[in-house]
Amino acid sequence: MKKFLLVQIFLSSVAVHxxxxxxxxxxxxxxxxxxxxxxxxxxxxDLNCRGSAGIPVLIESIREGAWQIAKLIVDSGADVNIxxxxxxxxxxxxxxxxxxxxxxxxxxxxxxxxxxxSTGASILSRIASSxxxxxxxxxxxxxxxxxxxxDLQRSVIFNAIVL
Numbered sequence: 158m159k160k161f162l163l164v165q166i167f168l169s170s171v172a173v174h175x176x177x178x179x180x181x182x183x184x185x186x187x188x189x190x191x192x193x194x195x196x197x198x199x200x201x202x203d204l205n206c207r208g209s210a211g212i213p214v215l216i217e218s219i220r221e222g223a224w225q226i227a228k229l230i231v232d233s234g235a236d237v238n239i240x241x242x243x244x245x246x247x248x249x250x251x252x253x254x255x256x257x258x259x260x261x262x263x264x265x266x267x268x269x270x271x272x273x274x275s276t277g278a279s280i281l282s283r284i285a286s287s288x289x290x291x292x293x294x295x296x297x298x299x300x301x302x303x304x305x306x307x308d309l310q311r312s313v314i315f316n317a318i319v320l
Contacts, residue, residue, distance in 0.1 A: 180206035186218045186226055194226045204235035211242045219250040224259060237268045244274035245283075252284045252292035260295060270301050277308035278316070285317035293317070 177183050182202050185194035198204070207213050212220075215235045218227040227247075231237055237247055245253075248268040251260045264270060273279050281301040284292045293313075297303055306312050311319075 177209045180208055180214055182206060182214045183208040183217060186214060186221055186223050189221065189223045191225050194229055198229065198233050204230055204233055205239055213239045213241055215239060215247050216241045216245065216250050219247055231266055237263050237266050238272065246272050246280065249280045249283060252280065252289060252296065253287060255289055255292050257291065257295045264299055270296060270299050279305045281305065282307060282313045282316045285313050
C-alpha cells in the first residue's frame with residue numbers, strides 16, 4: 158500500500174509540472190527563466206492561461222517564487238483578480254507568502270482586497286486562518302474588513318483562533 162501511495166504522489170507531482178502546450182508560459186515559470194518568459198509574452202500568449210493542474214500562470218508564478226516573471230505577466234496585462242482552482246487569487250497567494258511589497262504592487266493594479274470565495278470567506282479571513290500576522294495587519298491597513306463573516310457567520314477572529 159505504501160508503494161502505491163508513493164507512486165501516486167510522484168505521478169501527481171509530475172503532472173503538476175508537466176509541459177502544457179496551451180500555456181507555454183508555465184514552463185518558463187517552473188524554470189524561473191525571465192528571458193524565456195519575456196520571449197513567450199512578446200510572441201503573444203494567453204496571460205491568463207492555466208497549467209496542466211488548472212492553476213493560473215500568474216498564481217503559479219507567485220507560488221514558485223518567480224517574482225520577476227509574475228510582475229512581467231501583470232505588466233503585460235494579466236487579470237490580477239484571476240481565481241485559482243482553490244478559489245485563491247494572486248493577492249491571497251502573495252499574502253500567504255508574506256511578500257507584502259508584491260501585494261502592494263498587485264493592489265496598485267486593482268487587485269481586490271475584499272474578494273470572497275464561494276463560502277463567503279474573505280482573503281483576510283483565509284490569511285488569518287493560516288496565521289500570517291504580518292499579512293493580516295497589511296490587509297487591514299489596505300481596507301480589508303476585520304468584521305467580515307463568511308456564510309457560516311464565522312468571523313476573521315474566529316478563523317484566526319480556531320481554524
